[in-house]
Amino acid sequence: MRKFIYLVALTAILALGATAALAQEMVVNDVYAPKGMVSSAHELASKAGVEILKKGGNAIDAAVATALALNVVEPNASGIGGGGFMVIRFAKTGEVVVLDYREVAPKSATKDMFASDQAKKEGWSKLGGKAVGVPGQALGLWTALEKYGTMSWAEVAEPAIRLAEEGFTIVEMQQGIIADNLEKLHSFNDPAKVPFLKDGLPLEAGSVLKQPGLAKAFKMIGEKGPDAFYKGPIGEAFVRAVNANGGNMTMEDLADYQIAIREPVMGTYRGYQIYSTPPASSGGTHIVELLNIMENFPVASWGHNSPKYLHYLGEAMKMIFADRAAYMADSAFVDVPLKGLTNKEYAKKLAAKIKPHKVMKEVYADDPWPFQNGNKVAMIAGTDDQHISTSHFSVADADGNIVASTNTINYFFGSGIVVPEYGIVANNQMDDFSSDPASVNAPEPGKRPLSSMSPSIVLDPSGKPFMTIGAAGAWRIITAVSQIIMNVVDFGMTMDEAIEQPRIFTYAVNGKVGPFRVEDTMNPTTIQMLRLRGHNVEVRPRSGYFGTAQGILFTDMGLDGGADSRRLGVPVGY
Template sequence: MRRRIIGLATAVAVVTISVGVAFGAGSHEVKDVTASKGMVAAANRLAAEAGVEILKKGGNAVDAAVATGLALNVVEPNASGIGGGGFMVIRMADTGKVVALDYREEAPSEATKDMYSSEKAKADKISAYGPLAVGVPGTLAGYQMALDLYGTMTLAEVIEPAIRLAEQGVPLSPTTAGAVESHFGDLSKFTPEKDNPFLKDGLPLEAGSVVKQPKLAKAFRLIAKDGKNAFYNGPIGRSMVDNIRNQGGIMTMNDLQRYQPVLRLPSEGTYRDYRIYSMCPPSSGGITLVEILNILENFPLSDWGHNSPRTIHTMTEAFKMAFSDRGNFLGDPSFVNIPYGMLESKKYAKTLADRIDEDKAMQEVPKSDSSVDEHWSTTHVSVADVSGNIVSMTQTVNYFFGASMIDPEFGFVYNDEMDDFSSNPESVNAPEPGKRPLSSMSPTIVVDPQGRPFMALGTPGAWRIITSVAQIMTNVIDFDMTMDEAIEAPRFTCRAIGTKPDVLQLESRIPQSTLDVLKLRGHQIKVKDEFDLYFGGAQGICFDPDKSTLIGGADSRRDGDVVGY
């Protein structure tokens, strides 16, 4: 612990501004941002500023997180919004209690286990694009529950910055502009140009173009007036259902009306005496993260060196085994009997650690009956307030621009979360009415060995979320990095698909000499560009309790930003 505080103190000495920004996309320069009263780390500066605006008005971390999420719907609509869902992990300072709020999307009541199993369904990608891809959204219901239980402000108050951004217009970020261009064909297929504010004269807008979203502002004003009912039992929801059914979908108003977010106990564990709280099923993120860290706790990573061949090899083997268990056992806990005791057990993790051969990559892993396709979307927000309340929130519409459908009347993007179900009807993660698809989102809060807040962290990146969060945590705890150092450090990832390990994928900043050693140990290697969106875009906040200082980092792989005061 002593080494860790020295590292934080150094960061504070170097960065003395009280309000700052960490940004890049083109540079991995470390830009730790410090503050003493409150901080928001998000995927876009304007959204982070919206959250800090609420903090300065007296709102707490929960109020600010909701305000940030609503602003992200405007400035980063490709990744999240009221047409999607997500998870929130909350720690309230007065009690020290940590809760997990699940507002994951659900399958409509007409869903069936085999709806995506035919060769035609797979060829047409109906689980990923168009009306049959849309799950029942949970975001707005989740926000309302968070505010009701833990906030201090109303939904009408925290939505004000988002309304202003939608009406006045915002510059199109490089990431969103790239998402519009790469999904141009699917967006054009399912959303007419007149309903797509990101196209002009039949072409995608360029980065930096100012985009106004009056239809989305109209939706937000209705929500400010009537609350979540404007969506789940009002004109916003009716517009969505009508559009989906007119294009061949199965969602109904009853599906919206019966949707409820769920308050759950977080997945919990320890790593080198730091206590971890992360998202529980139906997200696989937290429980798989805990399993990975339980395995890694058996090895002296700090002695081996950061991203050394031995460290990468050992972490990769841990990833493979944890992902094998993920595929075998995890799903919606309302439908699946999950062996929590085993998966979170240090004794079980020790048996897995003992299987790792330090000289040879595993070529066969325990059988897994499901896998997850590559996704590119999702967003994360970390918030801390002056009272010590913390929110770690990850949410999504799944693919960039979700189902490639934008509501014709209210301008929000529909999710394609049904694609997170397995197409195999026999899978524990097959679609069923009211079922929530398995996720990898891993919003995480870490408490230090003395019981003090230590870190809030998360990232987008589909299944790579889990491996990225594990690496960032070990970067801080084992390798004494500051928050942004840990986020900017080169990443790698691997998983198990069925009984076979996937390719070990690494960012190009990892030296060739390391890659050569890994190849000799039997790893199949694929090198990715260092700014490839594949590895997500993490946002995190570290706490230095001795100096009452917040230290934030945001990922230059996307448009990440930190604002504090």
């Protein structure tokens, strides 16, 4: 009877709304180039990477240049006060490696440091010195360059140093981000020493932002190596600023920091090979899990963003986030069932739970352990992660080397602390730990907090480069990257066409299902049909909340770059 009522209502909606227009016209801007490409969240950073490619640098050289330039032109989102992940595929060998330079908790961390009512009320995990993890980006970029690059730090940092010294023009979106974080920047700094402020107010759109302190830091690292940060004056200034704002970090914390070189999480989707980040990122694992579930359905025949497709996709999202909350943490501290979570048979078990005309109202984690000959179960708690920060970029060079890299200081402007001598924004990555001391993702000295960052490289069924993709946007990184991959593989879209499509996001944690969030550019008829199925649809404006992605597609026409217009993304090629 329920199905009959649904079909009658569906017919009525189609009759009334078949010609309903999208809320906003989508603008697609694919950029094609024959040799090399950088797609990042800011045109000047993309140009910095291409500048290095044109000088003979490889994709790793260009990636470091791009990351440093992003620190300058997007200081709110990433930088040497934070950390990240880099996935690299080498053209000659086909080997894929992951550089994990995620922040770690300082030695002063305790499992219950954010558990008290006072800690929660005053936002210790988000604001001020207690929120700051030991940063890893400077050592991560240095290591990538030393092991896999062909140029020196001074050479690849030159475009970023030039941007920092000469300045660049702030646009309205950036002014708005500074204004949104003005109270935080005032709370932990002398406003006169914050480069993003003038007379205590946000720089106006059209004004030039110069950051000589950041340029000085980059030069110092080039001259003295990463010790300038981890054992020298930059680190001393960083620790001083953190501790002046309630933190408890030492130079020993910095000196002991180490990056990790890991094997990627690997899976397939309709024969395409996907390489992405392992723990302490949950991203790669759950992209593979989500795509494994969706592989069981003929989504191409259902139609892109059709109500049926989005219903099944939303139900699958709930299950993978329920699993994420149950099992994911730093695998150096916790046994994580990676093989089970990425197992095709386990995905079939989850796919069988989805009913065509019934919405799951409670979703608990399933048990992946039998799919990797284990029986351990670990449970952690999580909440819906609302922030939209972080920055991703993708690089491809003329030799076929590929880099996908996602970097972050967590929330926009991180902890709010800006190191006065160098203009370095200190992360608030400690917020990615659980406040529950019983959680496997509770803070511990030297532990990496759970992440959703998912820089990914995709090969076609014959093993040739097909795509590099990643996104910013907390939990929505996982769902954005997955939807973009399906847009290309299942629906034959170009890179930017796939990125610009309206997206959805939903989740479940500890049984509780979140709202079914839909961008307002989705067809209104589709939205109504989802509501008829029983989804708790929440329409949100098209924005960075749904993730901001940058990618490169390898085509017969050359490299096809796409960058998200939800941010200031621009692909640049040559």
